[in-house]
Amino acid sequence: MAKVAVMGCGTVGAGVIQVLMMNSDVIARRVGEPVEVVKALDLREFPGTPIEKILTHDFQDILNDPEISVVVETMGGLKPAYQFTKQLLEAGKSVCTSNKELVAEYGVELLETARAHSANYMFEASCGGGIPIIRTLNESLTAEEIEEVTGILNGTTNYILTNMADEGKDFATALKEAQDMGYAELHPEADVEGWDACRKIAILSSLAYGGHISYKDVMTEGITAIDDADIEYAAKLDCRIRLLATSRREKDGIWALVAPMMIGHENPLTAVDGVMNAVMVKGNAVGTTMYYGSGAGSLPTASAVCGDVIECVRKQDVIRRDYSFEPIGLLSVDEIERPFFVRYRGTETEAIRKYGEISHITRLKKYPDEFGFLTPVMAEKAFRAAAAGDESVIKWIRRGKKEEAE
């Protein structure tokens, strides 16, 4: 029997315990022996639940148990998750996590620690919930020169944006509903400001391009400024607004960006609704591939953690992967070219004079003092310079290029 401990019995941690119990037969068959959670660490009590019997409040109980070889870290945050993980790896125990904050901040160091102590640090659940995207990049698309990764990587914001578009809700109401449904946290900043998606695209890009990309270098904008009017304009243009996290290899380097973008139906990510996530990966041999699944929720994310646990239990040795810890500096997005959607309170003549051949001019009855349009394809720097000096610009949103996720 393989003995496992779980640290942090919140949504995902409790899900891990549930999945390992619910699917114990099929897991035992696949592993060759039963996998059982023998200790659960949490500060809270869980009276009357399966957790009660295995609960401990003392991390040392797990660290010092020689029978536990794999530990699940679903505490979230950096403290004390970092210290605990570090100590476990140093003790030769493998750690499987859903904690993207920790992976994005200390992943390189923890992977090195794991390697040095013949243990594994696994983080399939840190990106895309139940979508097996980490393993796909690490194990499957290994013959590829990856050219682009673009995804909807945050279920909360996608739920909010879908709800705003489909039900006509405003941002505050849609956020409140997401909180009531358990999709958004009480302090939703990490989601709605794009920080969560930013960490995830930094992790995926590091694996895709073979070096360490710091999430701090990724230009990130959230969705808090998106309002009903933006959504209505998008609908008129037969588009959706999605929080896209994207990175791309250019001739002279890599750039990355997290931002709300207007995308059309030529882009399959348009069809990804609610809390679902999807990731598009483009390689120079395989072309475009796409991966779709539940990006949030207890069981889907727990399933990904359990997949990692099973891999650790099955394999005695360190799992050989290609992690390069060499830092990759990112290109600025200044030179990236695309059309921009602009809401404008000036005249069409003025807009044409400033941005050239604008198109998709759209007027909404509800907003008689403005109109919306798309600029021609232009470099971000040039567009920003023009827009910054233009008092008629109410706001603008990037228009995703077809190639960005086709």
Place this chain on the structure above:
Amino acid sequence: MAKVAVMGCGTVGAGVIQVLMMNSDVIARRVGEPVEVVKALDLREFPGTPIEKILTHDFQDILNDPEISVVVETMGGLKPAYQFTKQLLEAGKSVCTSNKELVAEYGVELLETARAHSANYMFEASCGGGIPIIRTLNESLTAEEIEEVTGILNGTTNYILTNMADEGKDFATALKEAQDMGYAELHPEADVEGWDACRKIAILSSLAYGGHISYKDVMTEGITAIDDADIEYAAKLDCRIRLLATSRREKDGIWALVAPMMIGHENPLTAVDGVMNAVMVKGNAVGTTMYYGSGAGSLPTASAVCGDVIECVRKQDVIRRDYSFEPIGLLSVDEIERPFFVRYRGTETEAIRKYGEISHITRLKKYPDEFGFLTPVMAEKAFRAAAAGDESVIKWIRRGKKEEAE
């Protein structure tokens, strides 16, 4: 340096040589050493190509080369691929293949041979071209009780059906074009009769449900009977006809089916056009996941083969996976319930009397002597019994249920 041989330098084999050369730097970085093709087996000559220098006509040259530890089998067919593969595995060399015919027919035996000789038999490229679906089932969704696998698994037939729908071509013309484009073979039976998709769903289902499912047990219908009128009716019903390969776990067993089905836009597989493939996998914890990519073509399929080669080179030991060789008998599809689309030359009254509350009654100007309709949800056996005794039935096509691939 890892030395590899390629047997069969057709579309995929030549692609493998190309990918390993084109991406040699990134592959060497990921593996930790260069991977080079040192021998290529084919009956033909390849003057003036990179293959020329490494070409051999004698299988023994590969079998007896102690430096070659991994061999790519992209010959296709059973003979001599089976004998060659068997001998290589017995010699302790790992074999990576795109040959679904061989995997479906002798996969169980070859996996056992591999295991007995500490070698690996790898077949990521046998299903779904560049889509990493085999590794996803083997390595990622390991904590799942899989409930359903449904996919568009044959690029040729999907190209033909897409072409018929979008360009109004008839089957013969669309097939001819697919042949001219290199998507269909001169003898297209394996594709258009559904045999190729049948082998693939048998392979995927064996991995998903943990036992051996023989392709011979899978009820299979091809697309040769689909005509312009069917396509037009489908369009009127806001549907597409797709060759779906599907298997599902029921309370008392598993059933599988390959058949053209009418599916609506509630089903994301509707959007999979041309030679693209997609596979939907539903698990009891993760819910619905989907995988999309190029299902055919030289480089995408070669990329999947190369991913297997890289895994074999990276890992010294036998790759531990859960293959159960226990045969799984399939349930008949007799009791499976769904609506059926029927083209009918009788009266509506007659149809209602025979099939109950029919819906979506559709008449096309071009075919004044008939109409189309959907039956209510009914068991296949009951529907077949009614239709067999009904001379007014011109033909019928299964209507995919929403749950079958949502």
